[in-house]
Ligand code: SF4
């Protein structure tokens with residue numbers, strides 16, 4: 001170093017000899033030891049069963065095969081991929097020593113429990129639940145509920161003919177509901193009261209279908225208020241919170257914020273709500289239109305699992321096909337990555353397959369057509385042939 005540079009750069013002060021790594025102040029954290037899950041022992045329908053601690057009564061009955069001996073415990077609001085909300089109460093079972101029946105889908109198995117899943121009391125309770133549901137809701141597109149109605153010998157028609165649909169159910173106010181037999185009337189029942197039907201009518205949630213976008217319709221006259229769509233839209237899958245339950249009691253309903261149309265709401269059109277809806281209240285426009293035209297026929301449909309082509313996540317898609325056309329798309333909840341959830345592209349972005357297919361088909365016929373020897377050399381006859389090929393393959 002030159003003398004001039006040594007004058008410009010003063011020497012560094014002495015550094016304290018601090019350790020590079022700070023000394024730990026407490027015990028060094030250790031990975032928790034893996035302890036075996038405790039087993040709990042209980043009796044279900046007279047059979048001794050043993051399940052891991054934390055299992056529900058429904059899991060205990062299903063996994064230990066009890067349901068193979070007695071009737072399967074029915075469920076409506078329960079889905080393996082969602083947090084149990086136990087609102088439908090169709091899964092109730094008789095637990096010895098408790099006053100009320102308990103929901104099997106959420107009640108945890110405990111040591112020494114004695115459970116009956118199909119007693120007379122249980123069957124009566126399920127029958128009533130089904131009758132209340134089916135007398136107030138259109139369950140015609142829910143094969144599951146139709147099966148249960150038969151299985152439990154339920155007669156929802158004993159509550160009388162259904163009330164007329166109401167166009168103002170979204171405006172119902174808490175505390176103003178009446179079935180029509182009492183003094184106060186609310187917007188929900190005005191039409192039937194005006195018609196003079198004030199007594200022997202079953203209160204219903206019948207209302208016009210909400211069709212405000214090109215992808216799916218909401219027919220809340222078919223809604224059993226199972227909360228599955230709310231959970232899928234919220235913390236259990238999508239975290240979008242576009243829909244929630246509004247109103248109270250019989251006026252409770254699924255709604256967007258301030259009941260705005262879907263395009264004005266927070267909805268991102270993932271369709272996860274459609275995937276979990278057990279009644280058909282939420283339906284692809286394609287299915288809705290086909291049902292309305294009378295062409296929907298599940299016996300002619302096939303389903304094929306494939307991989308979504310849009311991005312690297314590679315979600316599994318289940319394509320439902322009728323007459324060589326995709327009519328709706330789902331996703332298996334058993335898939336460990338996506339658990340039945342998709343985004344707008346996977347759920348609704350499949351029209352291009354048909355458009356492409358149509359183009360390919362047409363170009364194939366054009367090619368075949370151009371190769372066809374035309375003795376007359378007439379372009380008109382080629383055009384006719386092409387047109388008839390197209391019409392054959394429509
Ligand atoms: S489509 Fe998705 S974002 Fe829209 S309401 Fe359904 S779950 Fe929520």
Ligand code: SF4
Nearest residue numbers: 223224226227229277
């Ligand atoms: S719309 Fe379907 S999923 Fe949502 S609460 Fe109603 S029945 Fe359940």
Ligand code: FES
Nearest residue numbers: 086088089091105
């Ligand atoms: S399935 Fe258990 S309460 Fe609905």
